[in-house]
Amino acid sequence: MKRIFSLLLPALFLLVVAMPAHAADKRTWQDESIYFIMVDRFNNGNPQNDQDVNVNDPRAYHGGDLQGIIDKLDYIKSMGFTAIWLTPIFKNEPGGYHGYWISDFYKVDPHFGTLSDLKRLVKEAHKRDMKVILDFVVNHTGPHHPWLNDPTKKDWFHEKKDIFNWTDQTEVENGWLFGLPDLAQENPEVKRYLIDAAKWWIQQTDIDGYRLDTVKHVPKSFWKDFSNEVKSVKKDFFLLGEVWHDDPRYIADYGKYGIDGFLDFPFYQEASKIFSKSDQSLEPLYNVWRRNETFYERPYLLGTFLDNHDTVRFTRLALENRQNPIKRIKLGLTYLFSAPGIPIMYYGTEIGLDGGKDPDNRRLMNFRTDQEIIDYIKKIGELRKQLPSLRRGDFTLLYEKNGMAVFKRTYHDQTAVIAINNTNKTAKAHITNEQLETGKELRGLLADDLVRSDKNGYDIILNRETAEIYVLGKKTGLNVPFISAIIAVYVLFGLFLYYVKKRPQARG
Template sequence: MNKLAVYHISDIPYAYAKNVNTLTIRIRTAKNDLNNCYIYYKDRFGDESFIKKEMYLISEGELYSYYEADLSVAKNRYKYIFELIDKNNVSYILDERGFRKSTYEYIDANSFHFPYISADDVYNENKILQEAIVYQIFPDRFFKGFNKSNPKTISEWGDENITFKSIFGGNLQGIIDKLDYIESLGVNLIYLTPVFKSTSNHKYNTCDYYKIDEIFGDKETAKSLIDKCHKKGIRVIFDAVFNHSGDDFFAFQDIIKNGEKSKYKDWYLIDSFPINQEALNYYTFANNISKMPKLNILNEEVRNYLINVGKYWINEIGIDGWRLDVSDEVSHSFWKDFRKEIKSINKDAIIIGEIFHNGFAFLKGDEFDGIMNYTFKNACVDFFAKRIINAKEFLSILSESRMLYMNSISNQMWNLLGSHDTKRFINECNLNFLSMKLAIVFQFSYIGVPYIYYGDEIGLTGEDDPFNRKCMIWDDSKQNKDLLDLYKSLIKLRKEYKSLVYGAFTPIYYEDNLLIFKRDLCDESILICLNRNEQKIYTKLNFNINGFDLINNSSFNVSKLENINFNPMEYKIIKLK
């Protein structure tokens, strides 16, 4: 047995309270290294014998296997040890000190301990989020409704000569006007990029956190949008930029005016006075973006101001949560305070962080409910679009990412294929819609929350910013109806079959271009087959398939070890009987 690969700590995600009466334990080993994995557990103060329970394989990557078990004892005080049996049937005991041969004399004090499950240690998973289908809207480019404050300088709708400063006039009334379309898709959560007063088209340089930008409308229009969405069963979350403000934000303007005498001088990270926006003697977002000065989140006045902003829009117009920009550059202590305050006024409020990398440090249950899952997006680009990794490598990337989190958090990750910060997925696919369809089927059948960037559903194209932010196409004759129908079908299936939301994810077969996996929940099993190859593939499985093809609406029955034919770039979603 490869002892170096074995890892466990009594902390998230290897030990955590699933609920007030259940402890989830996870352990990592080398891949395919064990015949069996057991856990022995009992009350940490009890005199009774240990209870033996088998741990089950829940995930495998290229290097590691992961086993898991749920434990319960009467008073929620746990001690436990592991027994690992290798391929030679040699048994090893693992306790807090390390490995012991199974023949050694057990010393109780060396057990792993999870001292007590307190009610406030339990992460309250967000079922609303787990069952969501997200639709992201970039307001300036979605639809232009009536607005008495339309800007004077505005580009013609659909003009593809886009610049970073182009304004097309899309607004909140435009979203209201198209709510029937959004409802027809089947999505139930709208994420709006920033709508607060700002000088840019993207609004990520906030001037006033308490005012809707006039180009988009006003507070009354925003409330009307929220109310109409809620009547259709659609939730809405806003985008907040708390890492930095715009340089025209009142506090920064006061510092420009009054220098070191400004009462807001500690609201930002300033090297020297007076402010010099050419020499940049202050911290900014990214590299030297003078119009986005970085806020000093450790300042108590700044913290209170921003937390109050978060609460204001929930109380004032009833938004359903926040997506938080550049969240990994804001302190953990602030997000913990932010979460407590937001959840105190709406326990179901959704809190999502923008993080382009592993977000483990922010996803222990006391900060965010999930993040924008760029690990998922990048893996899909590499497997489905660029084809630079095979199915085994693809699954390994996703497995290792998933094992960083509690299971409930994995169910809440926003699984995007693209956003306003990346080129369109169809462009990553070199406009190969068959490749994109395979990725969409996987997106809607994998663990986590499917996420649609406006326009993807009708085949809107776009390279990097600003071309990934084109105007939505409303001319039916120019929309990809085949793609749109696929999105609608997959959304309907995900709502109908809860195994696609909550079911265990089990890879069945994978080679270079063919990926077959199952989602299982109670008596419901869905088999998903994806052939990335541009040629027909034949394979055999070591079990009978007796099911119904949910895509082609036909029976699908194959005997054990009988050839299964997969057409080029084909996908199948089969409900097993």
């Protein structure tokens, strides 16, 4: 029965939506959704590489590896994610479970596996039409890198100084971040080494993109040369930059030097506050988008997120606000998957993984937990995949009052309406005929709601802490295609039972 229904589900979905899919549109990076993995903390697929593992020490290795990710690709794909981003997999100094203390830019860390494992991971991901992004660090090395004691590489590092004045760009680029040796990218030898290494991994493994760590700590002139050379290796190679800053104008300026998209930290700051507590207005999030439209050349390539490996877990924020984290996560992810940008979800969010500051926000993944959030992600992931308007459409705020918000996205002849009730009580939003085409109906795809227009417009009513994603369509009476499909399901199930009953029984 489950197999029969799963085969019919996509057809049922399309019958209900009854909207053109615009399949001719070429897939671009703004169509992706990314699952972010801290390799050591995700899944242990090969116990033979468990060196120095201690799952009770938050700063020790926990055993996650590349084989573990391969084993869970179908799990990730089933939630609708089309790409994975991995923390650095390069060989690290002792204790570098997180991957950011690199000791060799040309080797896979043995805790995670081998180069062959990485090649196989990329190959298996591509088989599933999924892309692979590696974290790449050019700003610094591990704290005790051999180059520090190599006289021939004395000028490969900046003078050891901490960053005190964070508004002084020279100090930001030349200072030692968290005491880590700061590479001098203006040195032609250093620049050549880093760019060659970046190109080598693409040539060897066929990865699809880099998440660039600590971008603002590296000169812009380096990024221009880096992006030009790296993109010459593979068509449509994606560069996602981490520029941790409050001002979108500061972040956007790096787009002039070849970096395609950026992690949207202004979005994170608003989203993490708004969705971790009820009765918070969503208008500040819309204002973030309006600024992004103004300052970025390609605002749809911004990576949106609720938390990551450098922040307190979203679940912790909700718990501190005495909120139900499951409800809060659902609302936050609904916005993440339906608003402009590339949604990035940190591993463990689908199980409500808790965690405070680093390293507590990097707990070991648990795959034997409640399915409620996972099932919800599958729904919104499928909607984002099937509705181009949720990936490519314009974005308009139709209504907002104390946390009850309605947004509209239009792409070609498809209109999606996203309604989010971020309050602690049932709420109603009235949408006028001037805001939304009259004489039609809104068909809910998350909770099967149906809203028909009257002479005054549309009244959308949602229970507390819930959301709905609608498509705008012609008014219908009986939904004949849907009813026919439901009947077909029951007929097939009846035939299945008949077949099982008539099948000869095995004899002992």
